[in-house]
Amino acid sequence: xxxxxxxxxxxxxxxxxxxxxxxxxxxxxxxxxxxxxxxxxxxxxxxxxxxxxxxxxxxxxxxxxxxxxxxxxxxxxxxxxxxxxxxxxxxxxxxxxxxxxxxxxxx
Amino acid sequence: xxxxxxxxxxxxxxxxxxxxxxxxxxxxxxxxxxxxxxxxxxxxxxxxxxxxxxxxxxxxxxxxxxxxxxxxxxxxxxxxxxxxxxxxxxxxxxxxxxxxxxxxxxxxxxxxxxxxxxxx
Numbered sequence: 001x002x003x004x005x006x007x008x009x010x011x012x013x014x015x016x017x018x019x020x021x022x023x024x025x026x027x028x029x030x031x032x033x034x035x036x037x038x039x040x041x042x043x044x045x046x047x048x049x050x051x052x053x054x055x056x057x058x059x060x061x062x063x064x065x066x067x068x069x070x071x072x073x074x075x076x077x078x079x080x081x082x083x084x085x086x087x088x089x090x091x092x093x094x095x096x097x098x099x100x101x102x103x104x105x106x107x
Numbered sequence: 108x109x110x111x112x113x114x115x116x117x118x119x120x121x122x123x124x125x126x127x128x129x130x131x132x133x134x135x136x137x138x139x140x141x142x143x144x145x146x147x148x149x150x151x152x153x154x155x156x157x158x159x160x161x162x163x164x165x166x167x168x169x170x171x172x173x174x175x176x177x178x179x180x181x182x183x184x185x186x187x188x189x190x191x192x193x194x195x196x197x198x199x200x201x202x203x204x205x206x207x208x209x210x211x212x213x214x215x216x217x218x219x220x221x222x223x224x225x226x227x
Contacts, residue, residue: 001168001169032213034213034214036152036214038152043202043204043217043218043219043220044144044152044202044204044214044217045217046213046214046215049206049208049212049213049215050213055215085151087151087152089152089154089213089214091206091211091212091213091214094140094157094166094211095154095166095168096142096154096157096168097154097168098144098151098152098153098154099151100151101151101152
């Protein structure tokens with residue numbers, strides 16, 4: 001069972017800030033890593049898949065990268081609509097695990 | 108339009124059984140695996156399991172193996188999540204979801220969620 005360790009759990013930032021969220025897999029997931037955004041009372045929304053591919057319609061200020069089993073979601077310039085909770089998820093080998101989530105709050 | 112539409116909210120007592128549904132439309136139902144995700148109140152997302160609607164192959168998270176049953180009825184393009192004996196700790200929002208680029212992929216399509224409340 002692959003574990004996904006996401007950090008930080010909470011992040012306080014201001015509009016315009018560059019924000020980075022990290023997710024570490026306990027073993028290789030072969031780049032099958034997704035990032036989601038969730039707002040209160042709503043279903044999650046896919047932002048990034050295959051570690052670094054931007055989902056259609058998602059603003060280009062969002063980007064994903066990987067280095068081995070460490071994955072990063074970056075928001076280049078935080079916008080008011082970006083205050084939400086973010087989750088990573090691996091989907092390797094017909095299984096899946098979500099990270100614990102990162103809540104991005106207004107500073 | 109590709110859609111996943113889930114059944115409505117449920118209020119049950121501990122020990123009761125429950126089956127919630129997720130109806131797919133706008134695509135060939137057997138193409139994509141359908142998954143279920145739990146979100147307990149105020150908590151994060153948990154991957155429960157997935158099912159291949161074509162051949163009924165099912166994979167469960169170890170945390171949910173034996174606790175729930177995932178099934179499909181191809182004739183009505185509907186996936187199900189089922190409990191035989193609910194506990195208070197099953198109180199949560201449950202989402203069905205699927206990826207539409209490959210048979211199993213990141214979840215780019217989500218149902219609206221089904222809220223399950225288990226209370227005596």
